[in-house]
Amino acid sequence: MEIVFWISLFIVFYAFAGYGILLYFIIKIKRAVKGKPKLPEPVNLPTCTLVVAAYNEERFIAEKIQNSLELNYPEGKLQFIFVTDGSTDATPEIVKQFPQVKLMHSLARSGKIAAVHRAMTEVTTDVVVFTDANTFLNKDAIVNICRHYADKKVGAVAGEKRVHVDETADATAGEGFYWKYESKLKTWDSELYSVVGAAGELFSIRRELYVPVQPDTILDDFMISLLVTIDGYRVIYEPDAYATETASENVQEELKRKIRIAAGGIQSILRLKPLLNPFRNFILSFQYISHRVLRWTVVPFLMILALLLNILIVANGGGLIYMLLLAAQILFYGMSLLGWILEAREIKVKIFFIPYYFCMMNYAVVRGIFRYAGGGQSAIWEKAKRQ
Secondary structure: OHHHHHHHHHHHHHHHHHHHHHHHHHHHHHHHHHOOOOOOOOOOOOOEEEEEEOOOOOOOHHHHHHHHHOOOOOOOOEEEEEEOOOOOOOHHHHHHOOOOOEEEOOOOOOOHHHHHHHHHOOOOOOEEEEEEOOOEEOOOHHHHHHHHHHOOOEEEEEEEEEEEOOOOOOOOHHHHHHHHHHHHHHHHHHHHOOOOOOOOOEEEEEHHHOOOOOOOOOOHHHHHHHHHHHOOOEEEEEEEEEEEEEOEOOHHHHHHHHHHHHHHHHHHHHHOHHHHOOOOOHHHHHHHHHHHHHHHOOHHHHHHHHHHHHHHHHHOOOOHHHHHHHHHHHHHHHHHHHHHHHHHOOOOOHHHHHHHHHHHHHHHHHHHHHHHHOOOOOOOOOOOOEO
16 A cells, blocks of 8 residues: 555656656756757748638737737748638638738638648648637747758747736636746757647647648647657747737636646547657657656546545554655645635635646546546537636
8 A cells, every 4th residue: 555655646746746857857967968959040941831720719810910910030931821710700801801811711610620621731831830819929939930940850849838827817827837837848858859749829840741630639739749759750849939828717717628638638648659659769758658648647546546545544553754745735635625715706815726726737637538538528629718
């Protein structure tokens, strides 16, 4: 019982903190031996198409287009495609007002990935960049992404997702904290070998490497970016290319989004089996399992198991270390519970919302696993309401 407890506790710690600590020291050693990697100069940039799939985004679409048109890139090398399939509001009409943008519209709503596949049939440039309709890019985002394609081993480049959290935000403050931590992990992952999955807010791929994923794919951005690594290419992380969006309106909206991501995570793991084979690429498998697989499979269940075993061990006369660990777990989950109670009453004490957000994420994984197993998760994205 004690052995299982320590194994469970170690895996939980490793998945969320230990891997980051290990990466930190590995990168330190690598830099001491080889020096810090130099960023490529933005010369001879490839031709590029910015693709935006938008569904009922009349609130944001004009601002998104304006933001896109103001991006810095060599004249004549950047094209724009906006796909508005299924939109029932004014989104297509607004896009038509901008002649610089190619509009693709169909009355049928088949989901984001179907819209992306349709857009890719019109892309003729070297590189394609995908970004969401409700996110806004920094002016040099495309330049900073595309400069990496000077390296022939780079198959995809992931930008950074930045979450703008209002000063009066409640538990969604945890979302901003989480993405800052994820950004640091991705920076180190990229420097070690490759990022293990890109976020749909901003990522790019060589057009020739684009593989149409199955139409029922839930996390299309994750799948598309990682498929290039199976073919031996790297996914680079570029934090100086960033997409900014507001946090979810409340925890219920964020939970809805996280459950969908968790269901898609399980689907992706089942469909990306080659990445689990360390004999194909040991470093990539190590990164993928450490950063993604553990979090999306066993960790939430091991958290529950560690708590139950800790209680049993203490009840059976466990020593001081077990009592202290149990006290720490009770304190952590107590803070999470208090965060939930305060959030329900719209009382904003942010110190409780990081443990609350952490527990909510892991609860979402459990929900997502069962939803996917029961066939209840559609590939069609249901937008989360944002602040």
